[in-house]
Amino acid sequence: MSGPTLSTALSPxxxxxxxxxxxxxxxxxxxxxxxxxxxxxxxxxxxxxxxGRGKLLPRDRVERLLDPGSPFLEIGQLAAFDLYDGEVPGA
Structure with a gap:
């Protein structure tokens, strides 16, 4: 099933x-x-x-929590990005 064609005034x-x-x-x-x-x-x-302290990185922890193949949408992956002199806090 197709609908009507939309017209546009844009020219690439x-x-x-x-x-x-x-x-x-x-x-x-x-x-x-x-x-x-x-x-x-x-x-x-x-x-x-x-x-070195025997800890998993945050994304590694999340990966272990999820069932293999489960969809995952990371929200806020850029929270506080580039706010603290190049640190990547992932707030």
């Missing part, structure tokens, strides 16, 4: 459209990079210190 060939599209691609790439940085859970030294 328009200079402003191209500028906006490039800007949004850059923002999306930065978001992916920030999420990857936050997922690390801090510096190498802080992770090694945590693991």
């Amino acid at each position: 060939e328009n200079a402003q459209f191209k500028t906006n599209a490039a800007h949004n691609r850059a923002l999306a790439e930065r978001l992916r990079a920030d999420v990857a940085t936050a997922a690390l859970g801090g510096s190498d030294a802080s992770r090694e210190r945590h693991v």
